[in-house]
Amino acid sequence: MSQKCRIYGVHHPLCPLHLQQKGYSSRHNNSLYIERRKKWCVMWNTFTAWCNSHLRKAGTQIENIEEDFRDGLKLMLLLEVISGERLAKPERGKMRVHKISNVNKALDFIASKGVKLVSIGAEEIVDGNAKMTLGMIWTIILRFAIQDISVEETSAKEGLLLWCQRKTAPYKNVNIQNFHISWKDGLGFCALIHRHRPELIDYGKLRKDDPMTNLNTAFDVAEKYLDIPKMLDAEDIVGTARPDEKAIMTYVSSFYHAFSGAQKAETAANRICKVLAVNQENEQLMEDYEKLASDLLEWIRRTIPWLENRMPENTMQAMQQKLEDFRDYRRLHKPPKVQEKCQLEINFNTLQTKLRLSNRPAFMPSEGKMVSDINNAWGNLEGAEKGYEEWLLNEIRRLERLDHLAEKFRQKAAIHEAWTEGKEDMLQKRDYETASLSEIKALLKKHEAFESDLAAHQDRVEQIAAIAQELNELDYYDSPSVNARCQRICDQWDALGALTQKRSEALQRTEKLLETIDQLYLEFAKRAAPFNNWMEGAMEDLQDTFIVHTIEEIQGLSTAHEQFKATLPEADKERLAILGIHNEIAKIVQTYHVNIAVLTHLGRDQALIEEHARQQNNERLRRQFANQANVIGPWIQTKMEEIGRISIEMHGTLEDQLTHLRQYEKSIVNYKPKIDQLEGDHQLIQEALIFDNKHTNYTMEHIRVGWEQLLTTIARTINEIENQILTRDAKGISQEQLNEFRASFNHFDRKRTGIMDPEDFKTCLISMGYNLGENEFSRIMSIVDPNRMGLVTFQAFIDFMSRETADTDTADQVMASFKVLAGDKNYILADELRRELPPDQAEYCIARMAPYTGPDGVPGALDYMSFSTALYGESDL
Numbered sequence: 001m002s003q004k005c006r007i008y009g010v011h012h013p014l015c016p017l018h019l020q021q022k023g024y025s026s027r028h029n030n031s032l033y034i035e036r037r038k039k040w041c042v043m044w045n046t047f048t049a050w051c052n053s054h055l056r057k058a059g060t061q062i063e064n065i066e067e068d069f070r071d072g073l074k075l076m077l078l079l080e081v082i083s084g085e086r087l088a089k090p091e092r093g094k095m096r097v098h099k100i101s102n103v104n105k106a107l108d109f110i111a112s113k114g115v116k117l118v119s120i121g122a123e124e125i126v127d128g129n130a131k132m133t134l135g136m137i138w139t140i141i142l143r144f145a146i147q148d149i150s151v152e153e154t155s156a157k158e159g160l161l162l163w164c165q166r167k168t169a170p171y172k173n174v175n176i177q178n179f180h181i182s183w184k185d186g187l188g189f190c191a192l193i194h195r196h197r198p199e200l201i202d203y204g205k206l207r208k209d210d211p212m213t214n215l216n217t218a219f220d221v222a223e224k225y226l227d228i229p230k231m232l233d234a235e236d237i238v239g240t241a242r243p244d245e246k247a248i249m250t251y252v253s254s255f256y257h258a259f260s261g262a263q264k265a266e267t268a269a270n271r272i273c274k275v276l277a278v279n280q281e282n283e284q285l286m287e288d289y290e291k292l293a294s295d296l297l298e299w300i301r302r303t304i305p306w307l308e309n310r311m312p313e314n315t316m317q318a319m320q321q322k323l324e325d326f327r328d329y330r331r332l333h334k335p336p337k338v339q340e341k342c343q344l345e346i347n348f349n350t351l352q353t354k355l356r357l358s359n360r361p362a363f364m365p366s367e368g369k370m371v372s373d374i375n376n377a378w379g380n381l382e383g384a385e386k387g388y389e390e391w392l393l394n395e396i397r398r399l400e401r402l403d404h405l406a407e408k409f410r411q412k413a414a415i416h417e418a419w420t421e422g423k424e425d426m427l428q429k430r431d432y433e434t435a436s437l438s439e440i441k442a443l444l445k446k447h448e449a450f451e452s453d454l455a456a457h458q459d460r461v462e463q464i465a466a467i468a469q470e471l472n473e474l475d476y477y478d479s480p481s482v483n484a485r486c487q488r489i490c491d492q493w494d495a496l497g498a499l500t501q502k503r504s505e506a507l508q509r510t511e512k513l514l515e516t517i518d519q520l521y522l523e524f525a526k527r528a529a530p531f532n533n534w535m536e537g538a539m540e541d542l543q544d545t546f547i548v549h550t551i552e553e554i555q556g557l558s559t560a561h562e563q564f565k566a567t568l569p570e571a572d573k574e575r576l577a578i579l580g581i582h583n584e585i586a587k588i589v590q591t592y593h594v595n596i597a598v599l600t601h602l603g604r605d606q607a608l609i610e611e612h613a614r615q616q617n618n619e620r621l622r623r624q625f626a627n628q629a630n631v632i633g634p635w636i637q638t639k640m641e642e643i644g645r646i647s648i649e650m651h652g653t654l655e656d657q658l659t660h661l662r663q664y665e666k667s668i669v670n671y672k673p674k675i676d677q678l679e680g681d682h683q684l685i686q687e688a689l690i691f692d693n694k695h696t697n698y699t700m701e702h703i704r705v706g707w708e709q710l711l712t713t714i715a716r717t718i719n720e721i722e723n724q725i726l727t728r729d730a731k732g733i734s735q736e737q738l739n740e741f742r743a744s745f746n747h748f749d750r751k752r753t754g755i756m757d758p759e760d761f762k763t764c765l766i767s768m769g770y771n772l773g774e775n776e777f778s779r780i781m782s783i784v785d786p787n788r789m790g791l792v793t794f795q796a797f798i799d800f801m802s803r804e805t806a807d808t809d810t811a812d813q814v815m816a817s818f819k820v821l822a823g824d825k826n827y828i829l830a831d832e833l834r835r836e837l838p839p840d841q842a843e844y845c846i847a848r849m850a851p852y853t854g855p856d857g858v859p860g861a862l863d864y865m866s867f868s869t870a871l872y873g874e875s876d877l
Helices: 016-021 031-058 073-083 094-114 124-125 132-148 156-168 187-196 211-225 233-237 245-308 316-357 372-419 423-428 437-473 479-543 550-588 604-648 652-671 673-686 700-729 735-748 758-767 775-784 794-801 813-819 830-838 840-846 862-872
Strands: none
Touching: 031 073, 031 132, 031 245, 031 775, 073 094, 073 132, 094 124, 094 132, 124 132, 132 156, 132 245, 156 187, 156 245, 156 316, 187 211, 187 245, 211 233, 211 245, 233 775, 245 316, 245 372, 245 813, 245 830, 245 840, 316 372, 316 700, 316 794, 372 423, 372 437, 372 479, 372 700, 437 479, 437 840, 604 652, 604 673, 604 700, 652 700, 673 700, 700 794, 735 758, 735 794, 758 775, 775 794, 813 830, 813 862, 830 840, 840 862
């Protein structure tokens, strides 16, 4: 043993060497006395070190245990440090009375903690009574370092021993049975360290026969890495047959507190991790909701202008393509968005349930992204959708009418043009110039027939003009070509009229001329025949030879010849008149030519037959659609009613209901092919341009909306049951309580809609004994209806009814956990968070904690208090 105590190198009255130096008699130097004094020395050193391990937290220490506590100031400070409480204000005077007052305040505080101080008075402490001082310190150690140690309801000493046994049980050559000789080889200390911090000691290399190395290793590691000061000396323990029990207990209790502190920190960290995990999960759900809401609103924002774009197309083909695009939208693009909207509502309800269960404030989405905002936007979308479909069908009807009119125009124009073909040439022929009178009369008859036919075609031309006018008024895309064709027909019609009039006049004129010629021919013939007879007679007479036998005969011939000569002037006059008739005929003879137009008649009968067949097919399509729609429509309504009953009635456990609903959902989803088949029939109807159906009151729009509502309702109902299970499990609600909640809810759900309006909810609360003022009811409504929808769901109802029974983390509990990690400081450092928490959660806290502004803060200090309250909505994060 050295000449001085090993702790701080100071002497104290009980040290055997000190006694020898003071000249005590040899009887004090026997081995038993020396052994006893060694133990006192060890205890003295241990207690001093223990006190300093706490006092250094306050920036001070003691050197001599019986001297430094005499004025009571450091004694009071020690008690404040180890208890975390403030003692009465100490006396600062130097007089004995002041010191006794301070020590009494310390002793009174110890007594207030239920500790009986036997034979320890303030005067003895002030007088420096070492035995009394050590007794007092041991009492403090027992109360504040050992008394709270309890394992399986054992006493403090037994609890500490049991803790040591359990922690060292797996280690060979360690058998902790007491607080003296069980620790002499040092393996017990090393085992405690290795059990909690295996990286600090290579336990496999330790030997039982080398206690000095084992003890020094444990003491050095504890001091360096565990912040446990060296309260024992390896030489004292090895050189003592039975080490001091109080010193060993004091030192071992420091290990317990160091490691139990780590366990407290671990527990605190686990609580914080759990709370942060809930918060992070909720924040992720919030982010998912915000993103899904943003995406959905953006899709609606992009889609509505497309649905509101009513720019008509020029052709039926183009409008049919628009209709096909709309079908693709309804069939391919919208259904996933319906599911997203349903999922959005489910996520929102699940999130609100989780927030309520974890004692967090209700989630308030960003401006414009509430569920009601989504529903309003969706309503606008469906309104635009309905208007767009109506516009499409009206446009198709208009184009169908235009196409019909255009086709009618083309047909009538084609018929008219076919009829007029060659008519101008015919009317311009001059066949009448070579025709006889009889042929002229025939041509006139034909021309009169043509004029009648022309008059009959007047109506057709007027119809063609009227159709062209209607096409113009209906804004037909090809109106210019229609107008040009109509103008050509009208111009041609005017030309035909002029030519007809001209030919009629020419024929009539020619008829008159030919009649004149005919009269001249008759006159010519009437006068030419006698003249010819006369000429023939005269020629015969002049050429006839004669033989006369008498003068009388020759005189008679001469007389006859003179008489003939006398008639010549008259005959020549007649000849000239006949020649004049001939010349007149030659002058007026003209030639004409007439063709007969052959009209081609349309096969109207065949067109009627084809139209009849088309209408029969349309009727078949109507009946085919109606037969299915009349089954599907009531089926959807029935399923909606059944789901409503399932969600209101309580049959079996929530798990039973959930299983039943999921089977129900599966059967509903399996019905989808029938909806698809009906969509196909509807497409055939639209392609056939059928716009009415007297055989059913269900339209495809009705079926679509009903089907979407059915899928949404079953998914929402399943989610409600899942949330009820979450609530039940989190709050420990029994099935009987759930049944009672359901019965109460159903009783006041007067409309049987699965929700209560505020008045019914208020009546329900009053019936359950709530004394409600206006402010109190408003407060409750803000809990059950945080989004101000004006309704109370069953989920919100059971959340409220079980709210007070929930065993959930609170802001105060989380704050206390952070205080443990912070080492009882009012702030925490980033390094402490990174040391105690997983990296992602540590960074989560560091990024969100505000700087600490208290007077005891240091650079980089973070405010975990405001952060803790913010987690529960009690302050802003």
